[in-house]
Amino acid sequence: MIRDPDTLQAFVSQLRRFVEERLIPREAEVAETDRIPPDIVSEMREMGLFGMSIPEDFGGLGLTMEEEVTVAFEFGRTSPAFRSLVGTNNGIGSQGIVIDGTPEQKAYYLPRLASGEIVGSFALTEPDVGSDAGSLRTNARRVDGGYVINGTKRYITNAPHAGLFTVFARTDPDSKHAGGVSAFLVDGGTPGLKIGKIDKKMGQKGAHTADVIFEDCFVPESALLGGRENVGFKTAMKVLDRGRLHIGAVCVGVAYRLIEESLRYAMDRKQFGQPISEFQLVQAMLADSRTEAYAGKAMVLETARRKDLGENVATDAACCKLFCSEMVGRVADRAVQIHGGAGYIAEYAVERFYRDVRLFRIYEGTSQIQQLVIARNMVKEARA
């Protein structure tokens, strides 16, 4: 936890330079080779980027939510693939342990996640299970000394690199709802755990997802997250607010980058004897994008501050995720439009970002799921 504006500012300006000087020049290479260069990975480790949200007692930085989103605004200014590599360690890949882990689980895994020695992965989604996590098929059968896990997980972010999987599996075969689900901490390389082929995605090249297959995968009793059965789904729900605010902040960062790219292009590109930034219809697009990005930034910061004060921000975190992910979609669309023909050419960053940002409206809860969460909470509060 920094809780000191000077130190936070010092870090944010270092990160800004790192993004500017090291990451942005490598974006095209990452997209082309579909991998993050190892030298960049080790620099990200050295800067402490894997452990931002892990408590200081466990070797992380213990950033407050406000500090984390401030960092994400900066980190968002480059390809989402870079952030994705550290994203799970700071979010769903570690927060389950931070919130509900036993002291032994925390002491064993958190320092490794914080340093980036291992990458954490969150294995909830299945071929037939997305947001309806209650209908989970993967099961964990109790055996002598532990559990045997069977099932398939899909689109698991960072699975090909993960040293730790937080796996959600049904421990109560009779239950048909979320209550019968438990979370397990499964080490990468455990016999019976297989990683599928890397998925071919529309964008975010360099960030990898894959199937994770469990075939009679034995894990010891100590792998049960928090040492308690049938509370796994509750754990999953607890990490969501943080993740939604984080994604909202990343969307804001990408939006500002797209606006910078658009403005630079518009001031440079001449038509009819003047830069296209002088034309009012182009100005309207720039102004709309800037306004929306600012609105997103303001709501993310406000919600993050309130979360740090201990308020329940479940509804507003969903609002942030919904608005910011849709907002950056519109900003990316305008960025391509402002670039004209050039915006459709892969040489320009906006073409890549246009595809990259599409995912933001889908993962960590689709826009439609956010709408449901928001409206249901509204009704619930009105009834209470």
Added chain:
Amino acid sequence: MKILVPVKRVVDYNVKIRVRPDGSGVELANVKMSMNPFDEIAVEEAIRLKEKGKATEIVAVSIGPAQSAETIRTALAMGADRGILVRTDQTVEPLAVAKILKAIIANENPGLVIMGKQAIDDDANQTGQMLGALIGWAQGTFASKVELGEGTVDVTREVDGGLQTVSLKLPAIVTTDLRLNEPRYASLPNIMKAKKKPLDETSAEALGVDLSPRLKVIKTAEPPVRQAGVKVGSIADLVAKLKNEAGVL
């Protein structure tokens, strides 16, 4: 061995410099300030020597207003061990800086001073040389490579027409050129640790140095806006213009 690294707080290299309307200098209000990039290279070089076990302590010094402490903190976050701020709100010329550094060297007894060859604000490129003259140490300026030996340091210098390597007896002064190294980024854990590293404050008076300027700035002006060129119709035209108008042939 102790290494002394002077670091200067200057306008950030990304900022577009604007001249004050009255021509008295450049606008500094609400302008982002950072460590002089050549000084960052100096800090990095010192840290590398320490990492190789060839130096034991790195002391970062800055001369300037209270905010120069931030610049020292940046050096500490990169890996320097402690800082000394010589606090003053006056304009400090290279000669005054060299005198202050001389006084600090008398207190600290470093085996090596590594500093930027120049600061990107006034581009004076004088302090290292003046310091060398004042204390009578050997100097290796514009370093692109520094090799520490036993009681000596070999400095490869970027000079007009190529590279020159000089072997200096320690203690010595090295000023850094751009290609010496690529400075590291300070990590957040190190930025937080830097808060706890010692940072002493002193003043020019305490060190017995008179800061009053020896130079007078008469005028500061923006560089003239570049004029549009002309197209010539033929090579003969070009030669005629070069001969008669430009006077270069």
